[in-house]
Amino acid sequence: REGSAAKNFEALVDLDEDYEDAVMFCSDDKHPDNLAQGHINELVKRAVAKGKDVFKVLKAACVNPVQHYKLDVGLLREGDWADFIVVKDLRNFETINTYINGVKVSAGGKTLIPAVENKTINNFSCAKKAPADFQVGAMGSRLRVIQVLDGQLITEELLQEANVSEGIALPNIEEDILKIAVVNRYSDAPPAVAFIKNFGLKEGAIASSVAHDSHNIIAVGVDDESLASAVNLIIDSQGGISVATPGYNRLLPLQVAGLMSTQDGYAVASAYTAIDRMAKEMGSRLSAPFMSLSFMALLVIPHIKLSDQGLFDGQQFKFVDLFL
Numbered sequence: 001r002e003g004s005a006a007k008n009f010e011a012l013v014d015l016d017e018d019y020e021d022a023v024m025f026c027s028d029d030k031h032p033d034n035l036a037q038g039h040i041n042e043l044v045k046r047a048v049a050k051g052k053d054v055f056k057v058l059k060a061a062c063v064n065p066v067q068h069y070k071l072d073v074g075l076l077r078e079g080d081w082a083d084f085i086v087v088k089d090l091r092n093f094e095t096i097n098t099y100i101n102g103v104k105v106s107a108g109g110k111t112l113i114p115a116v117e118n119k120t121i122n123n124f125s126c127a128k129k130a131p132a133d134f135q136v137g138a139m140g141s142r143l144r145v146i147q148v149l150d151g152q153l154i155t156e157e158l159l160q161e162a163n164v165s166e167g168i169a170l171p172n173i174e175e176d177i178l179k180i181a182v183v184n185r186y187s188d189a190p191p192a193v194a195f196i197k198n199f200g201l202k203e204g205a206i207a208s209s210v211a212h213d214s215h216n217i218i219a220v221g222v223d224d225e226s227l228a229s230a231v232n233l234i235i236d237s238q239g240g241i242s243v244a245t246p247g248y249n250r251l252l253p254l255q256v257a258g259l260m261s262t263q264d265g266y267a268v269a270s271a272y273t274a275i276d277r278m279a280k281e282m283g284s285r286l287s288a289p290f291m292s293l294s295f296m297a298l299l300v301i302p303h304i305k306l307s308d309q310g311l312f313d314g315q316q317f318k319f320v321d322l323f324l
Contacts, residue, residue: 140323
């Protein structure tokens with residue numbers, strides 16, 4: 001399984017040597033610019049480049065999924081639907097044509113499927129937020145901090161001294177301890193706010209309405225003003241990913257359920273590349289800051305995450321206090 005944030009290919013690819021009938025390739029949680037570069041074909045290419053037998057690799061990519069999930073496509077037997085791709089060679093696996101039900105649906109990297117207009121489905125019911133909504137009153141001298149691990153979905157729990165001024169807990173930019181907030185987008189409620197390490201931002205905030213699994217608005221930032229700006233960009237557009245700095249704001253709208261765009265995939269990929277670059281120019285050291293952000297509210301993956309109800313410990317499977 002190889003995604004934009006979590007990358008497991010190198011750790012697991014050698015399983016095919018002992019389990020060639022039981023391994024499959026998965027391309028999951030890919031940002032659009034990564035997806036434009038390739039998905040399963042990229043994993044096949046990398047496996048062959050490592051010296052794997054090409055037909056064992058293709059078995060993992062094409063045959064095992066069909067047999068495991070008992071699909072009625074993909075094996076090109078007599079009577080099967082003609083679903084297949086034509087590739088340039090068995091080294092780089094550059095796709096020339098794609099066929100579904102015997103009909104050519106793409107050629108030379110361009111879709112032949114006509115675009116269809118449809119009603120946009122969405123659900124946003126929250127009011128815009130003010131900087132004061134993200135303030136955290138200090139309820140103790142030590143606090144739990146979420147530590148992000150680049151390339152992983154799991155997080156660690158750190159116990160840190162709180163940076164307190166006039167009774168308010170503040171970020172500590174020098175120590176890379178920033179604020180993280182989750183805003184319920186389905187009803188008007190106060191944001192849940194905690195602290196997070198390893199996002200690396202030196203200014204501004206980033207936010208997203210892609211936040212597994214509830215897909216509330218999630219944001220990380222260095223100050224309350226930037227958090228409010230980044231979140232409000234998304235509320236105004238009813239979905240998207242955003243960056244907000246004192247001098248510049250940018251939004252990639254996601255009009256469909258706050259998760260998808262109605263625009264051309266390659267145009268979205270280009271727009272995402274630009275907003276991802278901005279997050280990194282603001283100081284983020286993560287390889288995929290927005291993808292990492294989207295998992296910080298996925299409570300079932302240890303150790304601690306943040307929901308609109310507060311901090312949750314996945315190991316103990318219960319909510320925990322921010323302050324000790």
